[in-house]
Amino acid sequence: MSHTPAEDRLFEIVLYLVSCARLTIDEPPIYGSLRLVESASRLVTAAAEIEGLDVDDFLREGRGSIEREKLRMIEDAEGYTSWLTGLLTEFAAEAARRNLGESAAEPLSPPSDSPD
Amino acid sequence: MSSTAPPDGSQLGLDVFEAMRKRRMHRMFSEEPVDEADLERLVYAAGRAPLARPGIRHLVVVTDQRLVRTVRQACPGFINNAPALIAVCSDLERAEQEVGIRGREVATRLDSGAAAGYLTLAAPALDLAVCMVTSWTEEAVQAIFGLPAHIRPEVLVAVGKPIPNPPRGMRRFHPIVHQDRFGQPREQPA
Ligand SMILES: Cc1cc2nc3c(=O)[nH]c(=O)nc-3n(C[C@H](O)[C@H](O)[C@H](O)COP(=O)(O)O)c2cc1C
Numbered sequence: 267m268s269h270t271p272a273e274d275r276l277f278e279i280v281l282y283l284v285s286c287a288r289l290t291i292d293e294p295p296i297y298g299s300l301r302l303v304e305s306a307s308r309l310v311t312a313a314a315e316i317e318g319l320d321v322d323d324f325l326r327e328g329r330g331s332i333e334r335e336k337l338r339m340i341e342d343a344e345g346y347t348s349w350l351t352g353l354l355t356e357f358a359a360e361a362a363r364r365n366l367g368e369s370a371a372e373p374l375s376p377p378s379d380s381p382d
Numbered sequence: 383m384s385s386t387a388p389p390d391g392s393q394l395g396l397d398v399f400e401a402m403r404k405r406r407m408h409r410m411f412s413e414e415p416v417d418e419a420d421l422e423r424l425v426y427a428a429g430r431a432p433l434a435r436p437g438i439r440h441l442v443v444v445t446d447q448r449l450v451r452t453v454r455q456a457c458p459g460f461i462n463n464a465p466a467l468i469a470v471c472s473d474l475e476r477a478e479q480e481v482g483i484r485g486r487e488v489a490t491r492l493d494s495g496a497a498a499g500y501l502t503l504a505a506p507a508l509d510l511a512v513c514m515v516t517s518w519t520e521e522a523v524q525a526i527f528g529l530p531a532h533i534r535p536e537v538l539v540a541v542g543k544p545i546p547n548p549p550r551g552m553r554r555f556h557p558i559v560h561q562d563r564f565g566q567p568r569e570q571p572a
Pocket of ligand 1: 340405515551552554
């Protein structure tokens with residue numbers, strides 16, 4: 267049974283997620299968080315190996331940040347949490363930019379006068 | 383199947399306290415494979431760790447890259463690129479026969495912990511790097527290595543050569559030390 271590299275990567279990621287799904291039942295929640303960011307990082311790595319799939323700089327940088335910071339959860343849960351909040355904020359802002367296009371760059375207009 | 387004599391390398395040596403000071407867990411390894419002779423020295427070290435009774439401790443030395451890759455995929459805590467690993471396992475039936483229920487529940491854990499501890503001390507003497515890994519589900523590890531149901535995997539010790547400038551280790555974790563009675567602080571001798 268031979269699989270394409272893309273199929274192999276898909277299988278690996280799904281296996282890792284299933285392994286984590288089982289293990290998180292036995293571990294404290296912050297470990298579940300580590301498992302999820304590890305999965306995100308592995309997904310970006312796998313995608314970069316697949317021909318025809320473009321992994322943009324934003325995702326590469328996100329992966330780099332995960333690899334640098336993920337193990338802080340072992341000895342600095344607070345630092346880990348604030349790093350992860352920052353990463354999420356960057357992703358959310360990026361999502362807004364991607365979904366709204368140019369208009370996301372404009373400041374939100376104040377709410378129009380409306381009757382109370 | 384088992385190593386009783388020290389493998390060749392009688393010249394090898396590192397003061398035991400120096401090895402304790404140097405030892406740390408590594409998660410980044412060089413791509414170089416580990417020599418068979420060094421693996422044999424590690425097997426010797428793990429075999430020399432205190433053992434409640436013979437026949438309980440099993441070591442599975444894994445160098446087949448297909449299996450190492452499988453471990454990386456199916457063991458969430460194996461977040462490293464080691465080219466080899468040693469799975470320290472216990473025979474639960476044998477432990478119970480020999481030492482009763484405490485053999486099964488307690489001796490196996492101490493036994494495998496001691497073996498892993500010896501591995502972490504032997505590694506710096508061989509210029510090797512290791513990481514103890516326990517974050518995985520037993521059944522998955524049993525399936526990967528074909529372990530029978532009564533052989534419990536206890537700890538996977540990732541083994542490889544260190545990279546030149548590994549990221550700094552964790553801050554040291556220290557035990558809480560008491561004198562005579564719990565809660566009574568122990569004064570450090572002057
Ligand atoms: C019983 C035990 C289980 C461990 N499990 C894992 C693990 O699943 N994955 C991992 O990367 N490190 C694991 N470690 C390594 C610890 O995280 C590491 O020892 C700790 O961060 C302190 O670092 P140091 O030993 O280098 O001082 C384990 C260590 C021990 C003693």
